Amino acid sequence: MRLAKVLVLLLAWPMVGMAREVGEVDTVFKWLGPNHKIVVEAFDDPKVEGVTCYLSRAKTGGIKGGLGLAEDRAEASIACRQVGPIRMSDKLEDGEVVFRERTSLVFKTMQVVRFFDEARNTLIYLVYSDRVIEGSPQNAVTAIPILPWVQAR
Numbered sequence: 001m002r003l004a005k006v007l008v009l010l011l012a013w014p015m016v017g018m019a020r021e022v023g024e025v026d027t028v029f030k031w032l033g034p035n036h037k038i039v040v041e042a043f044d045d046p047k048v049e050g051v052t053c054y055l056s057r058a059k060t061g062g063i064k065g066g067l068g069l070a071e072d073r074a075e076a077s078i079a080c081r082q083v084g085p086i087r088m089s090d091k092l093e094d095g096e097v098v099f100r101e102r103t104s105l106v107f108k109t110m111q112v113v114r115f116f117d118e119a120r121n122t123l124i125y126l127v128y129s130d131r132v133i134e135g136s137p138q139n140a141v142t143a144i145p146i147l148p149w150v151q152a153r
Helices: 002-011 062-067
Strands: 020-028 036-044 048-059 076-088 096-102 108-117 122-131 139-145
Touching: 020 048, 048 096, 048 108, 048 122, 076 122
Parallel strands: 076 139
Antiparallel strands: 020 036, 036 048, 048 076, 096 108, 108 122, 122 139
16 A cells, blocks of 8 residues: 555656657657657756757657556757746756656656856756666756847847
């Protein structure tokens, strides 16, 4: 009974940011279930207006993947860009999670954290995958210098 409650809580664990899928490509054909693929998603930083991040990651297909039981690979790539005037709503906390998504049924997540390099007036975003027991050192990073926004004519 206790294990069932823990599983329900973990499955209901809210996402920090919500991503919108931009596109996908198939990488491996599967006879049963969806193909393995790479998906590209976009999400906006919830505390920094004017910043959008684009994330590409592997998504496992097959029967397990179609049922949501597969564990996705830890590899991911990120590119964040200034898409408007940058406005920070609150004091930013270094290492704050701005996006989180489960990449396995229970124990593995992929997350994006933000840092602010005050000396260079730059926002840094880091994507990595972790597990309850053992994470992965694979990661990707992107940086956005905070500059005045000039509208194109």
